[in-house]
Amino acid sequence: MRRVDVTAGGRTYGVVIGSGALGCDEFPPLSARADGTGFIVSRRVMELQGIRIAGLVERSVSPHIFPMDDGEDQKSYHHAEEYFNLLLKSGFSRKSLLVGVGGGVVGDFTGYCAAGYMRGIGLVHIPTTLLAMVDSSIGGKTAVNIEAGKNIVGAFHQPALVIADVDFLRTLPWEEMKNGMAETVKHAFIGEGRLLDLLRSHDPTTVRGADVMEELIYLSAGFKASVVGKDERESGLRAILNFGHTVGHAIESFLNFRGISHGEAVARGMKAELEISRRLGLIKGDEAALCREIVSRYGLAEEEMRLDVEGVLEHMKFDKKNYGGSLRFALLRGIGDPVFDQEVKPGLLREVLQIL
Ligand SMILES: NC(=O)c1ccc[n+]([C@@H]2O[C@H](COP(=O)([O-])OP(=O)(O)OC[C@H]3O[C@@H](n4cnc5c(N)ncnc54)[C@H](O)[C@@H]3O)[C@@H](O)[C@H]2O)c1
Numbered sequence: 001m002r003r004v005d006v007t008a009g010g011r012t013y014g015v016v017i018g019s020g021a022l023g024c025d026e027f028p029p030l031s032a033r034a035d036g037t038g039f040i041v042s043r044r045v046m047e048l049q050g051i052r053i054a055g056l057v058e059r060s061v062s063p064h065i066f067p068m069d070d071g072e073d074q075k076s077y078h079h080a081e082e083y084f085n086l087l088l089k090s091g092f093s094r095k096s097l098l099v100g101v102g103g104g105v106v107g108d109f110t111g112y113c114a115a116g117y118m119r120g121i122g123l124v125h126i127p128t129t130l131l132a133m134v135d136s137s138i139g140g141k142t143a144v145n146i147e148a149g150k151n152i153v154g155a156f157h158q159p160a161l162v163i164a165d166v167d168f169l170r171t172l173p174w175e176e177m178k179n180g181m182a183e184t185v186k187h188a189f190i191g192e193g194r195l196l197d198l199l200r201s202h203d204p205t206t207v208r209g210a211d212v213m214e215e216l217i218y219l220s221a222g223f224k225a226s227v228v229g230k231d232e233r234e235s236g237l238r239a240i241l242n243f244g245h246t247v248g249h250a251i252e253s254f255l256n257f258r259g260i261s262h263g264e265a266v267a268r269g270m271k272a273e274l275e276i277s278r279r280l281g282l283i284k285g286d287e288a289a290l291c292r293e294i295v296s297r298y299g300l301a302e303e304e305m306r307l308d309v310e311g312v313l314e315h316m317k318f319d320k321k322n323y324g325g326s327l328r329f330a331l332l333r334g335i336g337d338p339v340f341d342q343e344v345k346p347g348l349l350r351e352v353l354q355i356l
Helices: 043-058 077-089 104-119 130-136 166-171 174-190 193-200 210-230 237-242 245-254 262-279 285-297 309-316 346-353
Strands: 002-008 011-018 037-042 063-068 097-102 122-127 141-146 149-156 161-165 328-334 337-343
Touching: 002 210, 011 210, 037 043, 037 104, 043 063, 043 097, 043 166, 077 104, 077 141, 097 104, 104 122, 104 130, 104 141, 104 149, 122 130, 130 166, 130 174, 130 210, 161 166, 166 210, 174 193, 174 210, 174 237, 174 262, 174 285, 174 328, 193 210, 193 285, 210 237, 237 245, 237 328, 237 337, 245 262, 245 309, 245 328, 262 285, 262 328, 262 346, 285 328, 309 346
Parallel strands: 011 161, 037 063, 037 097, 097 122, 122 161
Antiparallel strands: 002 011, 141 149, 328 337
């Protein structure tokens, strides 16, 4: 079992990583043993791995299970209000604890409920997808969707504990794993050299082995934790985590989040932003080529995609990082050497976005 510490929001919490991590004695966290434990659990995960979750429930104080359907539409502001009512009717107090068991959808939603209920109660994340283990459960960003946009309403609310038990990943299809792989590849490009070495020495068949996966999550989650520890609120450095996401989000949003997974969109975004970095004289050609090879090695953005450039550019204008009418990017000066808040002119974007 491995452990990463995250220091944010004025305190430090642990991310316990490994096979069997669900049994760790840090659960339930000391700060939250007082009064009622609400498990918001993905129905799908409950179907597939309910027995393992039952063991955790047994070790909790006054447990309640609230099953949650999966899907982005469930992570909504209206749905959160239903849960607030449900929590109050079930007797939850300011000293209660919420535990989210599922992918990023369940995690973001549970986090938002914990941040809002009675102005904030204890939270534990039990991520069950790779994306949630290496990315969404770490750093305290919580959010729900409203009709006008995704992740528009939210709060920073750090958990008391994160348990990333790699055994959950045994039932996760590779197509879902790829969403987490895209974020892991990003962490390797923007600063975690050991992760880059790991990704170069494996492929989609070997990377799923429990030991390799444990190491990959440890390095990837550890990298995210180190960035968040330096800049919790994204006033500067945390923006490097947006590498690949400015273009990626614009593609997803232009396609109305249909027909393309988040990982595919981010992978295409990374390809575009690597090319922008190269054309601006930042990253060298051979380093950019190595990055592209790693993206394809894990089955991401393999086939070329022709985009409606003007449509994607239109969606990019809504990116939260822009200001003063200019488009702002996190780019690479080299592998492991990111820069953020870089202006990119629409002319260059038009050229790069033609085919990705
Ligand atoms: N808060 C943050 O910092 C942050 C960062 C990145 C992404 N996100 C959010 O994360 C969400 C995406 O998360 P995701 O990629 O985990 O998707 P997800 O939560 O939708 O889960 C993907 C699918 O996998 C299934 N699943 C989950 N665990 C499983 C398991 N162990 N075995 C089999 N199936 C399993 C789910 O039922 C679901 O159908 C988005 O809403 C995104 O906005 C948040």
